[in-house]
Amino acid sequence: xxxxxxxxxxxxxxxxxxxxxxxxxxxxxxxxxxxxxxxxxxxxxxxxxxxxxxxxxxxxxxxxxxxxxxxxxxxxxxxxxxxxxxxxxxxxxxxxxxxxxxxxxxxxxxxxxxxxxxxxxxxxxxxxxxxxxxxxxxxxxxxxxxxxxxxxxxxxxxxxxxxxxxxxxxxxxxxxxxxxxxxxxx
Numbered sequence: 605x606x607x608x609x610x611x612x613x614x615x616x617x618x619x620x621x622x623x624x625x626x627x628x629x630x631x632x633x634x635x636x637x638x639x640x641x642x643x644x645x646x647x648x649x650x651x652x653x654x655x656x657x658x659x660x661x662x663x664x665x666x667x668x669x670x671x672x673x674x675x676x677x678x679x680x681x682x683x684x685x686x687x688x689x690x691x692x693x694x695x696x697x698x699x700x701x702x703x704x705x706x707x708x709x710x711x712x713x714x715x716x717x718x719x720x721x722x723x724x725x726x727x728x729x730x731x732x733x734x735x736x737x738x739x740x741x742x743x744x745x746x747x748x749x750x751x752x753x754x755x756x757x758x759x760x761x762x763x764x765x766x767x768x769x770x771x772x773x774x775x776x777x778x779x780x781x782x783x784x785x786x787x788x789x790x
Contacts, residue, residue, distance in 0.1 A: 620644050690725075
């Protein structure tokens, strides 16, 4: 059973695993390989505080299994309640790949976004050469909205940046809505 919860200081070591994973690094705009354990601990401590929640427009949650083991992080960034929108991001540890963990976590976050938070739109950005992530997001029901051509300069190359989104009506017709209904019946 996959759950979402606030990040804890003890998640930092496992967080470094996906930050330092060369496969994951291909999908990041910034160099996560230089992150240290102290950096990860500081991030966990900062984003789990009540003060951070009150002054910030980002929500970072741990993805965990039934034993509360940290499997990854899923976030809503740039939460804008006036426009009822937020940007989603997700990254999981290698051991969680191919098991449906990311898909379940996205479903839980969308349920929170469109239900509890009453958002109208959740969007995400992805590097145009990150084919695995693009296929995953499309499988989750995110709709391609456009591309900023040669938008980012990473490691000496220009890379385009794709934009995907999901609107609350699309969520209610998605596979995740069915998952939610199943949870309510069970």
